[in-house]
Amino acid sequence: MEKHLSELNKDQLEAVKYNSGPSIIIAGPGSGKTRVLTNKLAYLIDSGVNPFNILALTFTNKSAKEMKNRVKEMLQSSISYNTWMGTFHSVFYKILRIECERINYEPNFTIYDSNDSKNIIKRIIKDLGLNKDFYKPNFVSYKISSLKNNLITWQKYNANPELKLEDESAGRHNFIEIYKRYQKKCFQNQAMDFDDLLLNTYILLKDFPEILFKYQNKFKHILVDEYQDTNYAQYKIINKLAEIHENICVVGDDSQSIYSFRGANIHNILNFKKDYPNHKMFKLEQNYRSTKKILNTANTLIENNKNKIEKKIWTNNKEGEDITINQSESDFEEGYFVAKKIKQLNFNLNEYAILYRMHHQSRSIEESLRRENIPYRIYGGISFYERKEIKDILAYFKLTINNHDEESLFRIINFPSRLIGKTTIQKIAIKAEEQNSTIWDLLKDMSSNKKIELKLNSQKQTSLIKFYEMINFFSIQAKNKQATEVASQILEHSGLLREYKKDITPEGKIRLKNIEELINGIKEMSSMSGEEFYLSDFISEISLMTNQDSDDYEEKVTLMTIHASKGLEFKNVFVVGLEEGLLPADKSQNNTDIEEERRLFYVAITRAIENLTLSYARFRNKWGERTNSEPSRFVYEINQNKNNANIIDEKYKKYKKIAALELQPKEKKISRFKSTIEAIENYKAGDLVKHNKFGIGKILENNDEKCIVDFKNFGKKTLLLRFAKLKLLK
DNA sequence: ACCTCAAACATTTTT
DNA sequence: TGTTTGAGGT
Numbered sequence: 001m002e003k004h005l006s007e008l009n010k011d012q013l014e015a016v017k018y019n020s021g022p023s024i025i026i027a028g029p030g031s032g033k034t035r036v037l038t039n040k041l042a043y044l045i046d047s048g049v050n051p052f053n054i055l056a057l058t059f060t061n062k063s064a065k066e067m068k069n070r071v072k073e074m075l076q077s078s079i080s081y082n083t084w085m086g087t088f089h090s091v092f093y094k095i096l097r098i099e100c101e102r103i104n105y106e107p108n109f110t111i112y113d114s115n116d117s118k119n120i121i122k123r124i125i126k127d128l129g130l131n132k133d134f135y136k137p138n139f140v141s142y143k144i145s146s147l148k149n150n151l152i153t154w155q156k157y158n159a160n161p162e163l164k165l166e167d168e169s170a171g172r173h174n175f176i177e178i179y180k181r182y183q184k185k186c187f188q189n190q191a192m193d194f195d196d197l198l199l200n201t202y203i204l205l206k207d208f209p210e211i212l213f214k215y216q217n218k219f220k221h222i223l224v225d226e227y228q229d230t231n232y233a234q235y236k237i238i239n240k241l242a243e244i245h246e247n248i249c250v251v252g253d254d255s256q257s258i259y260s261f262r263g264a265n266i267h268n269i270l271n272f273k274k275d276y277p278n279h280k281m282f283k284l285e286q287n288y289r290s291t292k293k294i295l296n297t298a299n300t301l302i303e304n305n306k307n308k309i310e311k312k313i314w315t316n317n318k319e320g321e322d323i324t325i326n327q328s329e330s331d332f333e334e335g336y337f338v339a340k341k342i343k344q345l346n347f348n349l350n351e352y353a354i355l356y357r358m359h360h361q362s363r364s365i366e367e368s369l370r371r372e373n374i375p376y377r378i379y380g381g382i383s384f385y386e387r388k389e390i391k392d393i394l395a396y397f398k399l400t401i402n403n404h405d406e407e408s409l410f411r412i413i414n415f416p417s418r419l420i421g422k423t424t425i426q427k428i429a430i431k432a433e434e435q436n437s438t439i440w441d442l443l444k445d446m447s448s449n450k451k452i453e454l455k456l457n458s459q460k461q462t463s464l465i466k467f468y469e470m471i472n473f474f475s476i477q478a479k480n481k482q483a484t485e486v487a488s489q490i491l492e493h494s495g496l497l498r499e500y501k502k503d504i505t506p507e508g509k510i511r512l513k514n515i516e517e518l519i520n521g522i523k524e525m526s527s528m529s530g531e532e533f534y535l536s537d538f539i540s541e542i543s544l545m546t547n548q549d550s551d552d553y554e555e556k557v558t559l560m561t562i563h564a565s566k567g568l569e570f571k572n573v574f575v576v577g578l579e580e581g582l583l584p585a586d587k588s589q590n591n592t593d594i595e596e597e598r599r600l601f602y603v604a605i606t607r608a609i610e611n612l613t614l615s616y617a618r619f620r621n622k623w624g625e626r627t628n629s630e631p632s633r634f635v636y637e638i639n640q641n642k643n644n645a646n647i648i649d650e651k652y653k654k655y656k657k658i659a660a661l662e663l664q665p666k667e668k669k670i671s672r673f674k675s676t677i678e679a680i681e682n683y684k685a686g687d688l689v690k691h692n693k694f695g696i697g698k699i700l701e702n703n704d705e706k707c708i709v710d711f712k713n714f715g716k717k718t719l720l721l722r723f724a725k726l727k728l729l730k
Numbered sequence: 731a732c733c734t735c736a737a738a739c740a741t742t743t744t745t
Numbered sequence: 746t747g748t749t750t751g752a753g754g755t
Contacts, residue, residue: 060745089745114744138740194745261743358742360746380744414731421731544745563743585742600743623741624746 015282022276029606030289055219059226092201148195149263198233227252231263291320326615335368351571379560400474443468573608579629
C-alpha cells in the first residue's frame with residue numbers, strides 16, 4: 001500500500017490522505033487525477049473503511065470500470081466490488097430500482113433515451129393541435145429537461161407565475177400542458193427519462209426520510225469525479241446524502257467545465273465552498289502529460305477566460321515540438337492533410353486522435369482516411385444499440401419486461417407486418433385516452449372478450465389479440481426462464497428473425513450479424529454473472545450503456561468530439577475545423593458561451609502528450625454549399641503570448657511563424673463579446689440588473705436561491721438566479 | 731395499408 | 746448534405 005502512495009507527489013499525497021471531512025480537489029488536466037482518486041479509494045479501504053460504505057461517482061461507465069480495476073489491482077483483491085461506483089445516472093437507477101415502489105413505479109420500469117422522449121413530445125404536440133413553430137419538439141424537450149435538472153416539477157412550474165410568464169409572453173401558453181402530459185405519459189408507460197432518474201431520486205430522498213437515512217448511513221464516504229460538470233439536481237442529491245457524515249470529496253477542474261448545456265453549473269464549485277465552510281482545498285497543478293509547448297499554449301488560451309479559479313499548470317516535461325497550425329483551402333483538403341501527416345509521423349495508430357466540435361465533421365476526415373487506407377474508429381454517432389435492427393429487438397424485450405412501455409409497443413406492433421396500420425393504432429390510442437386507460441389494458445380487455453366499442457373489423461381484432469397474447473406469453477416466460485432462452489424464443493416467435501433473413505442484400509446480412517452479436521452479448525453477460533440472469537437483468541444492464549463503453553483493441557486512429565475526449569490522452573492530437581461558427585459554435589454568442597467554447601478548446605489541447613496539430617479550412621461545405629469561413633478567434637489567442645506555433649499553408653507547403661498571419665478585422669468582433677456574466681454571489685442588494693423580459697430593475701434581496709428584484713415596469717418579482725439570466729448594470 | 735417520390739427541414743456538445 | 750414528412754397513387 002505505502003509503496004503505491006510513495007509514487008505520488010506531495011500535493012497528491014496530501015489530497016489522498018485527507019479523509020476526515022469535506023474536501024475539494026482542483027485538478028488541472030494531466031495532473032494525475034485518476035491516480036489520486038484510485039489511491040484515495042484504496043487508502044480508504046486499506047485503512048479499514050468498509051467498501052460497502054463508499055460511493056464513487058464518475059462521469060462515464062468507462063472511467064468507473066477503469067477505477068474498479070485499478071483499485072482491485074492495488075489491493076490485490078476484489079473487495080472493492082462492494083463499492084457503488086458508476087455514473088450518477090447508473091447509481092441512481094440502482095437506488096430507484098430498489099426503492100421505486102414508494103413512488104408507484106415497478107422495479108422493471110423502462111428508461112427512455114432522448115429519442116423516446118422526443119417522440120412522445122412530438123405526439124403530444126400533435127394531439128394538442130399546437131403550432132409547430134411555437135412548439136418545436138427539440139426546444140420543448142430541452143426546456144423540460146432543464147426544468148427537471150433544476151428540480152422543477154410541472155406542479156412547481158405551474159405554481160410559479162414568473163416561470164410561466166416567460167413562456168406565455170413568448171406565446172407558449174400550452175407549454176405547461178405539454179410538460180404535464182409528458183410526465184403523465186411517462187408514468188403510465190412506467191418509464192423514466194434520463195432526467196427523471198435524477199429528479200425522482202431527489203424526490204425519494206426528500207419525501208421519505210427513512211430512505212434518506214438509509215443511504216446517508218450507507219454512504220459514509222462519497223467521492224465525486226468531474227464535479228464541474230454536475231448539475232443542480234446532482235448537486236442537491238449529493239448534498240443530501242453527505243449531510244450526516246460530511247465525508248465528501250469532490251474532484252474537478254473549472255477550466256474543463258464543458259457541459260453547461262446539460263445544466264452543469266460552474267457555481268457548484270462555489271456552492272461547495274459555502275456549504276462546507278470547514279472544507280479543505282487541494283490544488284494539483286503539476287502536469288505529467290504534455291510538453292511545455294503544449295501546456296504553454298493551453299495556458300495562454302485559458303488566460304482569456306475571466307470566470308475561473310486561479311491556478312497555473314506547469315510541467316517538468318521536455319520543451320517538445322512546435323504546435324502546428326494548418327490552413328487548408330477546404331474541409332476536403334483538411335482531411336487529406338491529416339491523413340498525410342498521420343502517415344508521415346508513423347506511430348502506432350492507437351496513438352492518434354482527431355478531435356472536432358460536431359459529429360458531422362467526421363465525414364470529410366473519414367473520406368480521406370479511407371482513401372489512404374488508415375483504419376479508424378469513431379466514438380459517438382450511431383452506437384450499436386441505436387441500430388434499427390437492434391432497437392427493434394430491444395423494443396420486444398422491453399415490452400416483454402414492461403407491458404406498459406407504449407413507445408416500444410408502437411415500434412413493434414406492426415413490425416413484422418401484422419396488418420395493423422396507422423389508423424388502427426390511432427383508433428386504439430384515442431380510445432385508451434378516452435377511458436383514461438392504456439393501450440395494453442385495452443388489448444387485454446379485448447382478448448378476454450370484454451365488449452369494447454371500437455369500429456374494427458374482426459380480422460384486425462384477431463390480429464391485435466394475437467399480438468397481445470404473444471407478448472403476454474413472452475412476459476410469462478421471462479419471469480421464469482433465463483435471458484438467453486427467452487431472447488431466442490422472442491426472435492423466433494415474433495417473426496423478427498424470419499423478417500431479417502428475407503433481406504439478402506449486403507446490408508441485410510450485416511443486420512443479421514448484428515442480431516447475432518446481440519444474442520452473443522446476452523450469452524456472455526449471462527455467463528459472466530454466474531448466477532441467474534433474466535431478460536430484465538439484461539435490459540437494465542444495457543439501458544444506460546453508451547457507445548463509448550465498448551471495447552475495441554484493434555490498431556486504429558480515434559475520431560471523436562472534443563466532449564467525448566475528456567479524460568483521455570493521446571500522443572498525437574489533431575484538432576480540426578478551428579473556424580468561427582464551428583469552434584466557437586454558431587449558437588454561442590454571449591460571453592458565457594464563448595468562455596465555455598474556450599474551455600472546450602482547452603480540453604482538446606490538453607489531450608495531447610507530444611504532438612499537437614491544429615487545423616482550419618478557408619472553405620467548408622455546409623449543407624451542400626461551399627461557404628467561406630474564418631479562422632477561429634482562439635487561433636489568434638494562442639499566439640498572443642508565445643511563438644509556439646507554426647503555420648503551414650497547405651497550398652504552398654511553406655512553413656512560417658503564425659505571427660506573419662495578419663491579426664485582421666477580427667478585433668472588432670472580439671470586443672463585442674465583452675460583457676458581464678457574474679457569479680451568483682456577485683448580485684448584491686441595491687444593484688441594478690437587466691432581465692430579458694422584465695427590463696431594468698433593482699435587487700432588493702439575494703439569498704442565492706431566490707432573488708427579489710423590483711422592476712421598473714413589472715414591480716417586484718422573485719426570480720431563481722440560476723434560471724433568470726440577469727445582467728448586472730454597472 | 732403501404733409504397734413512392736418530392737419538398738421541407740435541420741445542424742452542438744451527452745447521460 | 747442526408748433525413749424526415751406529407752401528398753398521391755395503388
